[in-house]
Amino acid sequence: MTTITNSPETLRAAMVDNVKAAGHATSPAVEQAMRTVPRHDFVPEAAVGDAYADTAVITKRASDGSALSCASVPTIVAMMLDQLQVEPGDRILEIGAGTGYNAALLARLTGPGGSVTTVDIDPEVTAGARRGLDATGNPHVEVITRDGSLGASENAPYDRIIFTVGAWDLTPAFWEQLAPGGRLVVPLRWRAQTRSVAFVRDGDALVSDSMELCGFVPMIGQEGERSGTIDSDGLVTLYWDVDQTIDAAELSGVLDQSKETVWSEVLVGAAEPFDGIWLRITGHDSRICRICADRAAVNAGLCTPAIPIRSPALADGDSLAYLAIRKVQEGRFELGAIGHGTYGHRLARQLCDEIDVWNHDRNAQPRLRTYPLSTPRAAIPFDPTLNHELIDKAEARLIVSVI
Incomplete structure (x- = not known):
């Protein structure tokens, strides 16, 4: 028999306490969402203890054993939600449906006046996310099976866009679908390392305001x-x-x-x-x-x-x-x-x-700016007091600037 010590509620409280101790869920809204949404209901095949441990729960693997989909590590989930800074009433797009857990947290954060759309290329993944969202009282979250690089123009523009898969590139869809002043949080890979970058849209530029080390299952189809x-x-x-x-x-x-x-x-x-x-x-x-x-x-x-x-x-x-x-x-x-x-x-x-x-200065971070690849180099402003590395990807132009 499961004792109260190992009840989902007790384990969930301990999970959030651990997330807080690691310096994440700094927003009271993010903390409350994580204390409320039942993570174990989104990973029903996992033991309840595993559902609330600070580890990823792999829900689908490739034939070689590599992870294709998972419920992300709770501390990383909280870190990225802090970066996203969701406000009540926001329209939100998530790329990478996973188990549906993150979409449920987003729905909690944006409230009844907002909306959440989550997209994944794998119909098996979206079906699982749909089941989890319905079972936890989130039928209003829209789940779409589609290549995530296309976004979801039918519900655009979005105030917030978040990737829960690793991206090597950003396609024009995200400039087209992110509202002016909107925030985009993405585990972006360049020079073989991945950072969760929070960008703010400024005209045609996405300008970073925070970066955190992370690792994610990569998006399918980006071979850079x-x-x-x-x-x-x-x-x-x-x-x-x-x-x-x-x-x-x-x-x-x-x-x-x-x-x-x-x-x-x-x-x-x-x-x-x-x-x-x-x-x-x-x-x-x-x-x-x-x-x-x-x-x-x-x-x-x-x-x-x-x-x-x-x-x-x-x-x-x-x-x-x-x-x-x-x-x-x-x-x-x-x-x-x-x-x-x-x-x-x-x-x-x-x-x-x-x-x-x-x-x-161990805490110093570069500044990242990202533009559509079609942006002429002559149209990109450069601060002469900084060093710059311009990295052209398939569809985006990334500028990394350091002192």
């Missing part, structure tokens, strides 16, 4: 990222964007060349994030990419990135350097870089310079 292994056993992989000149074949075998290690003297605690180093580099260096080392490569000493599955690297011709870390005392770690190839030492030194700049 490339990858390639650089060792003979296929244990180490680089990921980069299609507009970059990185060539995995040219880097093949680079890890077998002599290793150059440079340490920065910058220290971090065991729980201190340092992903801002990577983010900052995307604003001025087109050589930045992601390196991923299999555990066997790490154990053999072939490749030892700071975070084995995702660390920043600089790739230049036949040379490479990646972020590294070493323990210097209990609970304290030093950041550095390891380089290989003709310019390995120089690249490692450059990464350490980036670590040093980041260390002087």
